[in-house]
Each structure stands twice: as C-alpha cells, then as structure tokens.
Amino acid sequence: MSTATADAVMDYDEAMGKFDPVMGLEVHVELHTATKMFCGCPTEFGAEPNSQVCPVCLGLPGALPVVNEKAVESAIRIGLALNCEIAEWCRFARKNYFYPDMPKNFQTSQYDEPIAFEGYLDVELEDGSTYRVEIERAHMEEDTGKSLHIGGATGRIHGADHSLVDYNRAGIPLIEIVTKPMVGAGERAPEVAKAYVSALRDLLRALDVSDVKMEQGSMRCDANVSLRPRVGAPLDEAQLAVPLGTRTETKNVNSLRSVERAVRYEISRHAAILDGGGSILQETRHWHEDTGITTSGRVKSDAEDYRYFPEPDLVPVAPTRETVEALRGTLPEPPGLRRKRLQSDWGYSDLEMRDVVNAGAVELIEETVAAGASAAAARKWWLGEPSRRANAEGQDIVSYAAGLGLTPAHIAELDGLVAAGRLNDSMARQVLDGVLAGEGTPTAVADARGLELVQDDGALEAAVDKVIDANPDVAAKIRDGKVTAAGALIGQVMKEMKGQADAGKARELILAKLQ
Amino acid sequence: MSSLSRDDVAHLAGLARIELSDAELDRMVGELGVILESVAKVQQAPTEGVAPMSHPMPLTNVTRPDVVRPSLGAEAVLAGAPEAEQQRFSVPRILDED
Numbered sequence: 001m002s003t004a005t006a007d008a009v010m011d012y013d014e015a016m017g018k019f020d021p022v023m024g025l026e027v028h029v030e031l032h033t034a035t036k037m038f039c040g041c042p043t044e045f046g047a048e049p050n051s052q053v054c055p056v057c058l059g060l061p062g063a064l065p066v067v068n069e070k071a072v073e074s075a076i077r078i079g080l081a082l083n084c085e086i087a088e089w090c091r092f093a094r095k096n097y098f099y100p101d102m103p104k105n106f107q108t109s110q111y112d113e114p115i116a117f118e119g120y121l122d123v124e125l126e127d128g129s130t131y132r133v134e135i136e137r138a139h140m141e142e143d144t145g146k147s148l149h150i151g152g153a154t155g156r157i158h159g160a161d162h163s164l165v166d167y168n169r170a171g172i173p174l175i176e177i178v179t180k181p182m183v184g185a186g187e188r189a190p191e192v193a194k195a196y197v198s199a200l201r202d203l204l205r206a207l208d209v210s211d212v213k214m215e216q217g218s219m220r221c222d223a224n225v226s227l228r229p230r231v232g233a234p235l236d237e238a239q240l241a242v243p244l245g246t247r248t249e250t251k252n253v254n255s256l257r258s259v260e261r262a263v264r265y266e267i268s269r270h271a272a273i274l275d276g277g278g279s280i281l282q283e284t285r286h287w288h289e290d291t292g293i294t295t296s297g298r299v300k301s302d303a304e305d306y307r308y309f310p311e312p313d314l315v316p317v318a319p320t321r322e323t324v325e326a327l328r329g330t331l332p333e334p335p336g337l338r339r340k341r342l343q344s345d346w347g348y349s350d351l352e353m354r355d356v357v358n359a360g361a362v363e364l365i366e367e368t369v370a371a372g373a374s375a376a377a378a379r380k381w382w383l384g385e386p387s388r389r390a391n392a393e394g395q396d397i398v399s400y401a402a403g404l405g406l407t408p409a410h411i412a413e414l415d416g417l418v419a420a421g422r423l424n425d426s427m428a429r430q431v432l433d434g435v436l437a438g439e440g441t442p443t444a445v446a447d448a449r450g451l452e453l454v455q456d457d458g459a460l461e462a463a464v465d466k467v468i469d470a471n472p473d474v475a476a477k478i479r480d481g482k483v484t485a486a487g488a489l490i491g492q493v494m495k496e497m498k499g500q501a502d503a504g505k506a507r508e509l510i511l512a513k514l515q
Numbered sequence: 516m517s518s519l520s521r522d523d524v525a526h527l528a529g530l531a532r533i534e535l536s537d538a539e540l541d542r543m544v545g546e547l548g549v550i551l552e553s554v555a556k557v558q559q560a561p562t563e564g565v566a567p568m569s570h571p572m573p574l575t576n577v578t579r580p581d582v583v584r585p586s587l588g589a590e591a592v593l594a595g596a597p598e599a600e601q602q603r604f605s606v607p608r609i610l611d612e613d
Contacts, residue, residue, distance in 0.1 A: 033581050040584025049602040050589040058592060070581035091569065098532050100606040148603065157609055164603035167592070305530055310569035318575040 006293055008272040012264060013187075015227075015271030020234060021189040022244055023182040023263060024224035025133075027200060029175045029210045030143060031074050032218070036171035037142045038065030038108065038314070043173075045216060049166035057171035059104030065313055067092075071173035072115070074209040075140045076319055076327050078175055079116025081203055081334075082135045087115050089318040092140070092311040100165050101144035109176075111308040114139035115317060123199045124336055125191060133196045134180040145170040175209075181244060186234030189225075189267065194260035197221055201256075202335040214254045221253045225266040227274060245270070246280040250294050253287045262287045265294060342366065346375035359387050360396045364408055371412035374419075381411045385432055410435055414442040424502050427451045453502045463496040464489075464509045478514040486510050519548050 036043060039056035055063035079086050093111035119135035146169050151161025177200065185192040201212045201219060211218045226247035232239040248270070253262045270280055284297035333341075342362065343353040346369070356362055361382045368378035382397065390400035401407070414431060417423045423431060423446060434445030446452065454460060467489050468475045477485040486507055493506040524543050528535045535543065586592075589602050598605035 035581050035583050040579070040582065041586045042583045048589060050592045050604075052586050053589075053592045054584075054586050058587075066577065066579045068581050069578035072578060089575070096530075098530075100604070100609065147606075147609070148601070149609075150600075160608060163606050163609055164600050165606055166603050305526075307530070312570065315570055315572070315574040315577045 007269050008276075009265065009268035010271035010275060012268055015268050016187040016230075018230055018275060019227040019267070019271050020186065020230045020239055020242065021267050022226050022228065023185070023189055023193055024247070025179045025182070025193060025196060026222040026224070027177045027197065028220045029078075029177065029204055029212065030218040031071055031173040031175065031209055032211050033068055033070045033074070033173055035068055037068050037071055037140070037173040038171060041171065045218075047168055050168060052168040053170070057167060059102070065108065067314060067317065068173060071140065072317055072319070073327060074173070074207075075115050075138065075175055076324060077207055077331060078177070078204065078209060079119065079138050080324070080328050081207055081331055082116065082119040082121055082138060082177070084116035084119030084135060084138060086319060086324050087113060087117070089316055090115050091316045092314045093308045094311050095306045095308055097306055100163065101147055102170060103145070103167060107141060107144065108311055108314070109141035110139035121196065121199060121203070122336070123192065123195045125188065125195055131185065131192050131195070133182060136178045136180045138175055138177045141174050141176060143169050143172040143174045183240060184235045190260040190264040193223060193263045194256050197259050198256050199335070206332040206335050206338070214256070217254065221259055223250045223253050223259060223263050223266070224248070225250070225263055225270065226280070227267065227270045245274070246282050248280060248283055248285050250285040250287050251297065255289070258287060258289055261292055262294065265292060269294070346379075348375070348379065352379060355383060359383055360398060361387065364398060364401065367408035368411045371409045373412040373415040377415040377418070378411060381414065381432065385429070385436065389436070404436055405438065406435055410442055417442055417446060421502060422446065422452055424453055424499075426499055427453070452500065454497060454500045460493070460497065460501055460506060461509060463493050463501070464506060464513065466496060467492045468510070468513060475514055478510070483511065519544055519551060
C-alpha cells in the first residue's frame with residue numbers, strides 16, 4: 001500500500017493563491033439512548049465483547065427490528081436544532097454490502113428520505129464573524145461492529161491475517177449529519193471546518209442526545225475536500241460559478257484539531273497534484289493523527305453499489321406536526337446565544353469567556369454561581385488547579401471533577417469562607433488541595449488542617465509594628481506616598497503570622513500607621 | 516426490462532461474493548434472463564395514478580420505548596460462530612482483493 005511514501009504537498013499560502021477550496025463534512029453521532037436503534041440491547045461503552053448482542057442486532061433469521069422511540073425523537077430534535085425541515089413521512093432503507101462489521105450484510109439506514117433536511121448552522125469564527133453552514137440532511141441509521149485486525153503490522157487491516165469482531169456497537173443509533181458543499185471559506189476553510197464540528201458538538205451536548213466524545217468515537221467526522229481554480233475572491237460570483245473539482249473523503253478525523261489539520265493537509269496535497277498537471281483520484285483517504293498526513297484508502301468504484309431498497313421489516317416513520325412542535329418546545333437555548341447571555345451576566349471579558357469555554361467549564365461555573373459564589377471567584381477556582389490537573393491527566397474538567405467528587409457547591413463554599421474572612425487566598429488554595437485529595441468539604445478540610453485566619457487584631461498589629469521597625473527605609477517610602485511599596489511589608493507580615501493572617505487587613509493596618 | 520448482459524451478471528456475482536466460472540456465467544445470463552422476462556409481465560399491469568408501495572400494511576410509527584431488554588450473553592452469541600477468539604467472532608482476512 002501507499003503508506004510508505006508521503007505525498008508531495010504545496011505550501012498552504014501558495015495553494016490558496018492558485019485554488020479555491022470546497023468542503024463537505026459528514027458527521028456521525030452516536031445517540032446516548034439506553035438501548036440500540038432496533039432492539040433492546042444496552043449501549044454501554046466498554047462492555048465485555050459481544051455481551052450486548054441479541055438476535056436482532058446479530059441478524060439472525062426471523063428476528064424483527066422495532067424502532068427506538070427515543071432515537072426518533074432525538075433525530076427530530078437534532079434536525080430542528082439544525083433549522084431543518086422534518087419529513088412528514090420517511091422510510092428506512094437497506095444499504096447492502098459485504099463486510100463483517102454488520103452481521104446482516106446490510107446496514108439499516110435512510111436513503112432518499114432522510115428524517116431531516118435543508119437546514120443550517122451558524123458558526124462563529126475566532127474573529128467573531130459568522131459562517132453559515134448549510135445542512136443537506138440528517139438521517140437515522142445504526143452503527144457497525146468493531147473489528148480487531150490480527151496478524152498484520154500495528155493492527156491495521158492491510159496485511160492482517162484475520163479479524164475479530166465485537167458486535168456490541170452494531171445497532172447503536174447513529175445520526176449522520178451531512179453538509180452541503182461549503183464554499184466561500186477561502187483560506188479559512190480549515191478553521192471553518194473545525195469551528196463547524198465544534199459548534200455541532202456544543203449543540204448536540206446542549207440537546208443532551210449524545211456523549212459527543214470524539215476520542216471514544218461517539219462523534220466521528222469524515223471530511224470531503226476539493227479544489228477548483230482561483231479566479232477571484234472566495235465570495236465573488238465568478239469564483240462561485242467555477243465547477244467543483246474532484247473530491248477526496250478523509251475518514252476517521254476524530255478530534256477538533258485533526259479536522260483542521262486534515263483539511264489543511266488535503267488542500268496542500270490536492271494543490272501539489274493539480275499544479276503539477278495531475279488529476280485527483282476520487283477515493284477515501286485515511287488520516288494519520290501521529291504523522292499528520294493522509295494515505296490512500298479504497299478507490300470509489302463499482303464495488304460501492306449499495307443497492308438501497310426500502311427496509312421491509314420497518315414501517316415508515318411519520319411524525320405528526322403536533323409531535324414535531326412538541327419536540328421543538330424542548331430545544332435548549334442555542335449554545336452561541338446562551339454563551340453571550342452568560343458572559344454578560346458574569347461580566348467576563350471576551351478572553352475570559354473564551355478560556356472558560358475552551359476549558360469546558362461553562363456549566364460548572366453556572367452551577368457554582370447558582371450555589372452562591374461570585375462569577376469571578378467561580379472562574380478563578382475552576383480554571384486554576386482543577387483545570388490544570390484535568391489537563392495534565394488528559395481529561396475534561398467536568399469528568400475530572402466528578403471523578404474526584406469536587407462539586408460546584410464545594411467551590412461556592414470555599415468562596416464563602418474567603419468572603420467571610422475565615423481564609424485568605426493561599427489558605428483557600430490549601431483547602432482546595434485538601435478537597436481534591438478527598439479530605440472532605442472545604443469547611444471540613446479547613447477545620448482538619450487548622451486553617452483559619454488569625455482574628456486576633458492584637459497579634460496582627462504587633463507583627464505590623466515589628467515589620468515596620470525592621471524596615472525603616474520602606475516605611476519612609478510609604479510615608480512619602482509610595483503605596484505600592486507596602487507589598488514588601490505585607491509579605492513579611494504574612495511570614496510573621498505564618499500565613500494565618502488576612503493580607504488585606506495587614507495592608508490596611510500598614511497604610512493606617514504610615515499615612 | 517431489456518436483456519441482462521454477461522457483464523451485468525459478473526458485476527452482480529462480484530457484489531454478492533459468488534465465484535462463477537465462465538460456463539456458469541453463460542448459463543446464468545440465460546437463466547436470469549428468463550426470470551426477468553417472467554417478472555416483467557407484472558409491468559404490464561396498469562399502474563397509472565397508483566402510488567408506489569413498499570409496505571403492504573398502512574401502518575406508520577411502530578416504535579418501542581427505550582427500555583433495556585436482556586441480551587443473549589456472549590457465550591450464546593458465539594455458540595453459532597464457526598470460530599471465535601478473545602470472545603469475538605473470528606473472520607477470514609477482509610482485504611484480499613487489491
């Protein structure tokens with residue numbers, strides 16, 4: 001196979017000078033229903049191989065599928081959230097192919113009658129501008145089994161001696177969301193691709209229909225890329241009128257960063273071929289996360305003749321308009337709007353809000369504020385040690401905090417202890433360490449560790465006097481109005497007090513004595 | 516329905532993973548052609564104004580609640596497998612066509 005040689009690529013900026021990129025993204029989302037699409041088998045991730053399999057998803061003769069009501073509702077809600085039309089009547093279809101990942105030798109999918117079609121998703125880019133991604137369709141289907149390839153190099157299918165199949169995943173409800181050709185993005189095509197997948201992930205998370213964990217495969221992206229000659233600016237009519245070039249479909253692009261990199265790579269690779277007078281082979285490409293390149297997969301040929309026909313074992317799905325409107329009523333506030341509202345409520349700067357969003361801490365902060373903390377404190381504590389540690393562990397902050405039992409209520413309580421003057425900042429950090437170490441609630445940790453600001457003003461005053469006496473030059477500066485010099489004295493006072501003092505109070509005392 | 520070509524039959528055999536010798540291909544072209552011709556008689560029925568039908572019963576929206584039902588268990592699932600390994604179905608090499 002062609003894995004050994006890397007293809008020639010053209011410098012990205014040069015490629016952009018000569019060509020106009022067009023993309024199409026196909027995203028597969030596993031719904032997190034309790035059961036599979038057409039049978040009552042559970043959908044738990046990571047279960048023992050072949051332990052969540054029954055006659056229906058094993059394709060045994062005579063077994064009859066029945067549609068999961070919740071999956072249809074989720075599909076409709078996804079369609080509505082993507083501003084799609086919802087079909088009044090649609091059918092499932094059999095997509096026939098021989099491959100051991102589906103024991104039935106077909107995948108139950110939808111063909112020319114998707115449940116949702118003709119929608120769009122507005123995607124915010126880093127500079128604050130918006131790109132509208134047109135949605136062609138969102139249809140229901142089922143996931144396939146998982147194969148382990150034995151005997152080849154590094155577990156790849158090529159050169160494998162045989163394969164081992166686990167059908168736990170076969171039949172898990174899947175929604176495939178397909179965009180129309182994304183034109184006019186120009187050099188920002190890779191950024192737009194990433195922003196779209198990111199916005200889609202946020203939307204699906206807000207809908208609470210999927211775990212949307214790209215690393216676990218519950219959200220997967222295939223990226224189609226083609227180039228056409230550049231004849232003007234990306235949105236010029238003349239440019240938009242140029243026929244689309246031949247596309248390649250890069251499979252298994254399973255992180256946001258990879259989506260951006262894979263699109264960029266394919267653009268540079270196509271550009272090198274086209275510029276050299278060659279032509280693009282319509283084929284699937286495999287993305288390699290480690291090396292950041294794609295390699296040739298299978299060529300689209302007549303082997304891909306799926307002979308779709310209406311699934312005779314499933315009756316049509318015909319959601320009433322009442323049902324559709326009732327489901328529309330369950331849609332959450334769109335993530336983009338919600339973010340803007342929260343940012344304004346919390347008084348965060350754009351940069352602060354972006355950090356919070358990137359850290360995945362929006363919900364945590366929302367709950368922490370609801371539990372009584374200030375928005376500033378909630379941000380400070382969640383984005384501090386817990387975020388740093390979650391990052392180091394390669395986990396998202398929500399599951400990391402949940403794993404350690406750290407809750408928004410804890411952070412609110414910690415903030416309360418600081419606000420009430422019981423803890424200073426450095427003590428609060430120690431208390432948080434204790435909570436992260438499983439020592440209990442903030443109050444319990446503070447009690448157990450004997451952390452409490454000395455409320456004895458006499459002791460503090462004595463320490464202040466001692467430090468002023470020991471530093472006559474600094475004291476003189478402060479007397480002359482150089483208030484910033486107080487910082488040096490505060491540090492020493494805190495040392496005298498072994499950290500058990502309120503730095504704010506120490507500052508007040510120092511200034512009172514020297515002004 | 517026009518007649519079936521030898522290439523059509525070879526293509527279908529490939530899709531169905533059925534290996535046919537040249538002699539078998541020739542025979543199938545004839546046999547399948549007869550079948551198609553017979554079925555084609557149905558096309559003489561007057562269907563103008565009749566909507567295509569895929570399901571004989573006028574039913575829609577047959578669903579079940581999203582409630583877990585017991586699976587078979589891996590042992591029973593694999594009992595019918597010609598070969599199993601690591602609690603998985605062992606299947607022959609998948610890619611040997613290129």
